[in-house]
Amino acid sequence: MAAMSGKIVQHVLVAQCCQQDRHLSTQYRKDCCTPYRKNLLPYLSGKLAWNDIPTKKLSTFSNLNRAIVYCNAASSATIIHSVDKSAFLKLQNGSDIRGVAVDGVEGEPVSLTEPVTEAIAAAFAAWLLDRKKPDSSTRLKVSVGHDSRVSAQKMQDAVSRGLAGGGVDIIQYGLASTPAMFNSTLTKNEDFLCPADGSIMITASHLPYNRNGFKFFTNAGGLGKVDIKDILERAADIYKNFTDEGLKEAEKRAAQSVKRVDYMTVYTSDLVAAVRKAAGNIEKPLEGFHIVVDAGNGAGGFFAEKVLQPLGAITTGSQFLEPDGYFPNHIPNPEDKDAMKAITKAVLDNKADLGIIFDTDVDRSAAVDSSGRELNRNRLIALMSAIVLEEHPGTTIVTDSVTSDGLTTFIEKKLGGRHHRFKRGYKNVIDEAIRLNSVGEESHLAIETSGHGALKENHWLDDGAYLMVKLLNKLASAKASGMGKGSKVLTDMVDGLQEPAISVELRLKINQDHEDLKGGSFRAYGEAVLQNLENIIASDPKLQKAPVNYEGVRVSGYGGWFLLRLSLHDPVLPLNIEAPSNEDAIKFGLVVHSAVREFTALDTSALNKFVHI
Numbered sequence: 341m342a343a344m345s346g347k348i349v350q351h352v353l354v355a356q357c358c359q360q361d362r363h364l365s366t367q368y369r370k371d372c373c374t375p376y377r378k379n380l381l382p383y384l385s386g387k388l389a390w391n392d393i394p395t396k397k398l399s400t401f402s403n404l405n406r407a408i409v410y411c412n413a414a415s416s417a418t419i420i421h422s423v424d425k426s427a428f429l430k431l432q433n434g435s436d437i438r439g440v441a442v443d444g445v446e447g448e449p450v451s452l453t454e455p456v457t458e459a460i461a462a463a464f465a466a467w468l469l470d471r472k473k474p475d476s477s478t479r480l481k482v483s484v485g486h487d488s489r490v491s492a493q494k495m496q497d498a499v500s501r502g503l504a505g506g507g508v509d510i511i512q513y514g515l516a517s518t519p520a521m522f523n524s525t526l527t528k529n530e531d532f533l534c535p536a537d538g539s540i541m542i543t544a545s546h547l548p549y550n551r552n553g554f555k556f557f558t559n560a561g562g563l564g565k566v567d568i569k570d571i572l573e574r575a576a577d578i579y580k581n582f583t584d585e586g587l588k589e590a591e592k593r594a595a596q597s598v599k600r601v602d603y604m605t606v607y608t609s610d611l612v613a614a615v616r617k618a619a620g621n622i623e624k625p626l627e628g629f630h631i632v633v634d635a636g637n638g639a640g641g642f643f644a645e646k647v648l649q650p651l652g653a654i655t656t657g658s659q660f661l662e663p664d665g666y667f668p669n670h671i672p673n674p675e676d677k678d679a680m681k682a683i684t685k686a687v688l689d690n691k692a693d694l695g696i697i698f699d700t701d702v703d704r705s706a707a708v709d710s711s712g713r714e715l716n717r718n719r720l721i722a723l724m725s726a727i728v729l730e731e732h733p734g735t736t737i738v739t740d741s742v743t744s745d746g747l748t749t750f751i752e753k754k755l756g757g758r759h760h761r762f763k764r765g766y767k768n769v770i771d772e773a774i775r776l777n778s779v780g781e782e783s784h785l786a787i788e789t790s791g792h793g794a795l796k797e798n799h800w801l802d803d804g805a806y807l808m809v810k811l812l813n814k815l816a817s818a819k820a821s822g823m824g825k826g827s828k829v830l831t832d833m834v835d836g837l838q839e840p841a842i843s844v845e846l847r848l849k850i851n852q853d854h855e856d857l858k859g860g861s862f863r864a865y866g867e868a869v870l871q872n873l874e875n876i877i878a879s880d881p882k883l884q885k886a887p888v889n890y891e892g893v894r895v896s897g898y899g900g901w902f903l904l905r906l907s908l909h910d911p912v913l914p915l916n917i918e919a920p921s922n923e924d925a926i927k928f929g930l931v932v933h934s935a936v937r938e939f940t941a942l943d944t945s946a947l948n949k950f951v952h953i
């Protein structure tokens with residue numbers, strides 16, 4: 341990304357410890373980074389932790405030694421490499437920004453450097469000022485939070501400098517969840533400096549430890565693709581004009597514009613209040629329930645102590661609640677098989693009533709019932725649909741494209757709702773649900789198999805913790821009405837959901853450097869593959885193309901279905917197959933194989949293996 345020529349800016353603090361080579365021993369990493377991780381714990385008391393003190397100054401007053409917190413943080417020279425607009429635009433990942441924030445993985449140079457981060461934050465400030473147009477006496481406030489990643493502190497400092505340089509005030513929340521950040525733009529509470537005019541969450545969700553990124557919010561929701569592109573274009577222009585003096589000035593301004601607030605206390609007490617209210621204003625509606633949480637060392641550890649315990653639940657056996665940006669136990673991702681195995685084991689070992697698992701930044705979740713049955717993917721959607729349709733009979737449930745046929749039957753025949761299977765992407769399903777409401781079709785739930793989900797009643801906030809709150813409400817009200825405890829009430833709600841014997845996802849990579857692309861984009865290439873598949877389907881009487889479909893090619897036959905589509909962000913064609921037997925799944929695989937084999941830039945090895953070719 342960067343040419344070796346560039347301006348040298350002095351006196352910029354850099355975090356060194358937690359950018360260590362991945363090959364360092366785990367012990368070394370633990371020794372080095374433990375104090376750092378400590379700093380990631382949420383602020384436990386007080387409303388305004390401190391005022392008008394920048395992060396850097398905080399170290400002077402904090403009992404945490406900055407040198408330790410930053411693990412050999414040193415004042416050193418940072419070279420501002422030249423970075424062109426196209427490099428900035430490559431950081432866009434749908435409606436997020438994602439990049440490499442620390443060294444340590446071969447072949448993955450740092451793309452989100454501190455100056456690049458500063459430019460992006462300054463660009464968000466400029467974008468926000470354009471949107472909100474405050475009068476000259478009003479300063480806009482932007483809240484900033486982060487997940488447990490090793491680069492979190494470094495990025496938070498750079499974001500704060502960028503925002504300050506962009507002329508807005510900064511409120512740092514420290515370790516936070518993505519939904520809490522959006523919520524901070526809606527909360528009305530002056531004591532906590534809310535509502536924020538805009539918000540930035542520093543996260544790369546479940547991606548490897550060396551990555552990081554940003555999600556942006558206003559009270560209208562998460563920023564979409566068009567706005568992200570606009571921000572990156574602005575950032576490229578801002579970056580071009582960075583000077584040594586300008587950056588030093590931003591650093592000084594950050595010293596006057598940063599405040600720190602324990603916002604997670606507000607957010608978690610709202611979750612607690614929601615469950616109490618649903619249970620008929622009982623103080624401890626979960627008394628007697630044993631619920632284990634697996635935060636995967638992400639940001640979701642708060643849920644055990646700050647949500648479940650105040651509601652009366654026992655949380656012993658909860659695991660991986662401490663933030664650790666190396667994710668040493670499993671990837672914090674409810675779609676990951678090892679992650680689901682880990683929480684299932686915890687439920688069974690502890691004889692718990694329920695298990696709850698979050699992704700790194702808590703916008704995704706899944707559950708496990710007391711028998712060890714996973715309530716994720718289609719099952720979680722079925723369960724949430726059952727809950728929402730009880731409250732809103734007949735409503736439309738918007739889901740992503742890889743949902744099963746059995747789910748449609750369940751929602752429409754058993755629950756009496758409408759299943760609107762739309763595209764992949766949490767923002768896509770949420771926006772579609774909002775659109776349906778605006779044209780007169782009532783929808784109360786937008787949810788993905790990935791574990792993202794948003795409810796109309798919760799301002800369409802994409803919130804894994806709130807999804808779990810809806811399950812807790814169900815447990816609490818069942819107990820209050822004398823149905824006893826345990827998670828049977830939840831398991832019973834998904835009774836009747838037909839599940840396929842075989843369910844597979846294969847991801848076929850497009851090699852962008854391959855000559856078969858003939859200089860074209862991977863998207864155009866992927867579209868050509870899909871067109872070829874469509875032609876083949878049209879001539880096969882055993883297969884039927886789905887009459888309504890919003891992405892890729894979805895086909896029914898052999899008692900099941902498959903979907904081949906372009907990935908939302910990557911040069912990849914994901915193939916999902918569900919079938920009643922392995923033989924039927926292979927028949928689908930062979931159909932797809934016949935359509936893709938002439939596309940030599942496509943890596944079909946996973947498919948070849950599946951169909952035994």
Ligand SMILES: O=P(O)(O)OC[C@H]1O[C@H](O)[C@H](O)[C@@H](O)[C@@H]1O
Nearest residue numbers: 764765766790792907908909914
């Ligand atoms: O299209 P894919 O590569 O399967 O990725 C799709 C996924 O991309 C991101 O992770 C989004 O946050 C998810 O909402 C979406 O489901």
